Amino acid sequence: MTDPASIDPAEKPANLSNPRRAFIKKTGKKLVRKIAGFQSAQSKVPDTPKLDNAHFPWLSEFTDNWEAxxxxxxxxxxFRDDIPAFHELSPDQYRLSTAKNWKTYILYGFGQRMETNTQLTPVTADILSRVPHIQTAMFSILAPGYHIPAHKGVTKGILRSHLGLIIPKDREQCRIRVDDTITAWKEGEIFVFDDTxxxxxxxxxxEERVILLFDFDRPMKLPGRVLNKTFLQIMKFTAFYQDPKKNLASAEEKMEAAIRQADANIEAMSDPADT
Incomplete structure (x- = not known):
């Protein structure tokens, strides 16, 4: 199994080497570091690596319905063969996602429900619709033996939650480290963390690991909310938003075709004229 940390730089997608893109990325990182302290001060919940579920009482709807x-x-x-790898949607993640080792089935992207993909997930989509200020949601599918190397998220304005769905029997060997806290996923359990x-x-x-991963706005005071909204709006004008947006549309088209074909196959098998 390939460790992303050992990827040859030559494998970096050519479009990511664009000088303008590199400048925007470097400048963006400086901006993010400058505003992180303000976001922390504006937060209505602790600025800790993991956060107590008690701060988010609406999480109980996920644990109550986790089997559905x-x-x-x-x-x-x-539809495994039609589910894209993470880096196929977001090319900037090429160091974290290699080959087909980390697949992502997107349910919400940039605050918008993916109508085609959620045809298969009406219960999940309905529950996600009640997450306050949801940004992204996906089924995150991790291949056996894979390691996602250490990395940090973009902004303190967003928090992330994981709900265990399909977890290997030896679950202690399937885990995430956030700062110095290690958590092994468990089916039906949910937790929240700050991915910065x-x-x-x-x-x-x-064995394969499948979780529901979703991001939502950090609860903040009004000035923090205004800054967070402004920051996310600015991001929408960059390639870091535009590339995944285009790739998501293509992935949904592919999935829609796969669903239509599956429905046609079922209809053909059930047609009395064919028996």
Whole structure:
């Protein structure tokens, strides 16, 4: 299994070497560091690597319905070959996602529900619609033996949640480190963390791991909310937003075709004229 940390720089997608893109990325990182302190001061919840679920009482709807959500994830896995790898949607993630080792089935992208993909996940999509200020949601599918190297998220204005759905039997070997806290996923359990703290993932088992991953706005005071909204709006004018947006549209078209074909196959098998 390839460790992303060992990727040859020559494998970097050519469009990511654009000098203008590199300048925007470098400038953006400086801006993010400058505003992080303000976002922390504006936060209504602790600025810690992991956060207590008690701060988000609406999470209980996920744990109450996790088996229904898992059933929908299993339905999605029937289209495994049509689910894109993370870096196929977001090319900037090429160091974290290699080959088909980390697949992502997107349900919400940039605050918008993916209408085609959620055809297969009505229960999950309905629950996600009640997450306050949801940004992104996906079924995150990690291959056996894969390691996602240490990295940090973009902004403190967003928090991330993981709900365990399909977890290897040896679950202690399938885990995430956020700062100095290590958590092994468990089916039906959910937790929230701040992905601007360094984090990495291991699946040191011979089984696949599937979770529901979703991002939502950090609860903040009014000035913090205004800054967060402005920052996210600015991001929409960059390639870091535009590239994934285009790739998401293409992935949805491919999935829609796969769903139509599957429906046609089922209809053909059930047609009395064919028996």
């Amino acid at each position: 959500i898992r059933k929908e994830a299993q339905a999605v896995l029937a 703290y360094e984090h990495e993932v291991w699946n040191e088992t011979d």
